[in-house]
Amino acid sequence: MRLILHYLKKYKLLVFINVISVFGFALVELGIPTIIAEMIDQGVLRSDENYLIQMGLVILLISIIGVSMTILLGFCCAKISTNITRDIRNDIFEKAQKFTAHEFNQFGISSMITRTNNDAFQIQMFVNVLLRTALMTPVMFIFSFIMTARASLPLSGIIAATIPFIILGVFAVAKFSKPISENQQTSLDELNRISRENLSGIRVIRAFDNDAYEQNRFEGTNEKFTGYSKKLFKLMSLTQPVFFLLMNIAGLCIFWVAAHLIADGSLQVGQLVAFLDYLFHAMFSIMLFCTVFMMYPRAEVSAKRIEEVFDVDPLIKSKSETKEAKNETTIRFDHVTFVYPDGEEAVLKDISFEAKKGETIAFIGSTGSGKSTLINLIPRFYDVSKGTIYIDGIDIRDYDVKELRSKLGVIPQKAFLFSGSIKENICFGKEDASDEEIIHAARVAQAYDFIMEKEHGFDEEISEGATNVSGGQKQRLSIARAIIRKPEIYIFDDSFSALDFKTDAVLRHELKKETKEAIVMVVAQRISSIMDADKIVVLNEGNIVGMGTHKELLKNCEIYHEIALSQLSEEELAHE
Ligand SMILES: Nc1ncnc2c1ncn2[C@@H]1O[C@H](COP(=O)(O)OP(=O)(O)OP(=O)(O)O)[C@@H](O)[C@H]1O
Incomplete structure (x- = not known):
């Protein structure tokens, strides 16, 4: 995070526009359900056509603003995340220029290449998702949660009861995925090293008729890398269904309680529609939060590997100016x-x-x-x-x-x-x-x-x-x-x-x-x-x-x- 924040500082204006567009987008998204609830309770139930047309136009206007904000948000996220990655790559390259063979040996050339390309790319993916969702998620969640509570306090209690389970699950996934991500990146270093050695030493390998040995070495490491990648994907693919299962259970409870509330007249249909819409937004923002959180361990591993390169203090230090030399060679x-x-x-x-x-x-x-x-x-x-x-x-x-x-x-x-x-x-x-x-x-x-x-x-x-x-x-x-x-x-x-x-x-x-x-x-x-x-x-x-x-x-x-x-x-x- 330290690394990402350091680079984000360079793009203050874009980050500011990003924040505005997130708020704009969230407010638009959340404003519409409120208007729809009003339309049902005041327009549909009282058959007020004028009111419905007026509100329809307001929804159209808000939607146009929403679309513009979403486009702006996408533009900012793409620009910031790609620029940050470019800067990281340039800085790694610049740092490496000052390395002696001793410092290169600490990492190995292949690992330096993986850090410059793959690790920087992981950061790019994370920053992109982070900028889209980091601000939007809490804004949308808090706002939707307040609105669901306003629509129906008993129903919002069911959501509140579900949240701790989701948070626990996300933390568990992050805990498991971090060591797998570390191993995945290390085995990628190894895979790159073997590929490099193989390709540059192809003549020696052929001359010594060692193709089979090299093939086995490569396949072994490739298998290892694939194994870690599979583990990560499995973990991720398990997470979503479990998340939806939790949501569906919460949904069932909500409908069951809502049916009783409507039957005894303490909840109106319009309120239920608004509640469900806000519920959708609250759940959507939790899902986005989960995505960011699940990407975080991987990005953290990559950021750590990049920071390791930046933290190296090269043995050779240059003076900014040379002393006046004697006129001799x-x-x-x-x-x-x-x-x-x-x-x-x-x-x-x-x-x-x-x-x-x-x-x-x-x-x-x-x-x-x-x-x-x-x-x-x-x-x-x-x-x-x-x-x-x-x-x-x-x-x-x-x-x-x-x-x-x-x-x-x-x-x-x-x-x-x-x-x-x-x-x-x-x-x-x-x-x-x-x-x-x-x-x-x-x-x-x-x-x-x-x-x-x-x-x-x-x-x-x-x-x-x-x-x-x-x-x-x-x-x-x-x-x-x-x-x-x-x-x-x-x-x-x-x-x-x-x-x-x-x-x-x-x-x-x-x-x-x-x-x-x-x-x-x-x-x-x-x-x-x-x-x-x-x-x-x-x-x-x-x-x-x-x-x-x-x-x-x-x-x-x-x-x-x-x-x-x-x-x-x-x-x-x-x-x-
Ligand atoms: N990067 C290194 N780290 C540690 N030891 C090294 C390193 N490079 C060379 N050496 C060691 O330093 C010693 C001198 O090596 P050097 O390459 O200077 O010899 P040389 O006289 O140039 O040999 P040649 O004629 O074979 O090139 C050798 O014992 C070598 O193993």
């Missing part, structure tokens, strides 16, 4: 230690090094030695646990994150392309890039030739998951995407691994010309990719075990010598 790690938020041991230990404008600094080491972790600290995908990283003399935590990242051109280990054209993918690095800039970036990244071989050149569409380009082509496009930004610091995380040796060499040669004014940080497994670097940092189990040029390291770093020996022949090494 440097990057400096000063005794940096890092432990993953959900890890126990330090993955990087007391790391210190520096690189200046125009320099290339490379990182090498066995798998799991911490190379990717090290460079992921620079765009602040995570913050250091100890020590400081300085860019241009300023602690990176003192930057506005946007400004910090605008200095960087990151080419991740797993090249990722978006669905859209090749051109759009390259322009992701610089929205307003000219055609010349796009072509230049593609040429430097050695992507131009293969792009031109595509039927539509730069307008060729990249499919979802970039399945229509090869691994090496993906890497080159993501390199072009970084080049086009002309960043101050290039970060290549094993970004040449899918390239053949010749393309790798040409690309590095072309890059050298492009990056004269920048710092280039390269993580690589291949010695040949980094042996020209100005400085090579050798990592082992999170420690720096060697730092220097290729030649220096060959002489004084045993681990580097071993890596070199495993990749280069004795002859090649002897040349160094």
Whole structure:
């Protein structure tokens, strides 16, 4: 409710119009039975035709007002509920933009998608019904109840006696349905996760001939989800007949008592007609109330799941303004230690090094030695646990994150392309890039030739998951995407691994010309990719075990010598 109220505040005017139309609608609805009762007692029984015509016209006018109010009510409810859902989705998306991998892991990507789509939709349905009925129900009920009491006190006593049973029933349904709704949403998360994994890992599943296993896994979860949904529907479908049964019993009692009252002359037929009409409205409003109340537990579960996302305090906090930077391009790690938020041991230990404008600094080491972790600290995908990283003399935590990242051109280990054209993918690095800039970036990244071989050149569409380009082509496009930004610091995380040796060499040669004014940080497994670097940092189990040029390291770093020996022949090494 807190979440819904928070969003409702943004639409005060619409809510106000909504309230007016509810009152208008309720008064019109309830006014008509009063007039009809008058018409029967004064017009029909006394055969007063003029009176009947006059009252008929009043009913017509009131009905027109009623219809207009109902249309207005529907319009307001639809507008408010859809706008609120849109706002919730936008806010979840905006919040998620600030998440690090650690925060995403708390929910899982599939659950984030379910929360954004399905949970937000549950809120939309609830708000729509709530706005239609929340105000109308008490207004109509109280008014109709007073009117039924006015029409006949003994008969209204029967309604009053029925109400506690209805309220008890509604509370019981809400109590049972809440845990089922929670389980339903959780199993929907699971279903989405399995679908996602299945679809994106379809090749691996087929290659390992594991279709049957995956099918069973999916069917199991689907069955679970269906089970919870069935339980909910059963509960709901039980509720209505029981409700009507109660109503019918109350109706029977009412007619039985009414027959006696009319027989002994203490109740008129007109009064009974008015009573029945008000009774209908009272019951109708109770039924609406039950609908809202039965939807509430489900919406509450969804609201809680959305609030969980909003309540996360992202690890990375941005400064609104960056301190005045020194007029230099440097990057400096000063005794940096890092432990993953959900890890126990330090993955990087007391790391210190520096690189200046125009320099290339490379990182090498066995798998799991911490190379990717090290460079992921620079765009602040995570913050250091100890020590400081300085860019241009300023602690990176003192930057506005946007400004910090605008200095960087990151080419991740797993090249990722978006669905859209090749051109759009390259322009992701610089929205307003000219055609010349796009072509230049593609040429430097050695992507131009293969792009031109595509039927539509730069307008060729990249499919979802970039399945229509090869691994090496993906890497080159993501390199072009970084080049086009002309960043101050290039970060290549094993970004040449899918390239053949010749393309790798040409690309590095072309890059050298492009990056004269920048710092280039390269993580690589291949010695040949980094042996020209100005400085090579050798990592082992999170420690720096060697730092220097290729030649220096060959002489004084045993681990580097071993890596070199495993990749280069004795002859090649002897040349160094
Ligand atoms: N998100 C994470 N949470 C916890 N531990 C992690 C996380 N990511 C990586 N690690 C651990 O941190 C260590 C360093 O991983 P990292 O990816 O930095 O190594 P790397 O040198 O880049 O390896 P590779 O060459 O295989 O890419 C590994 O032991 C890894 O298991």
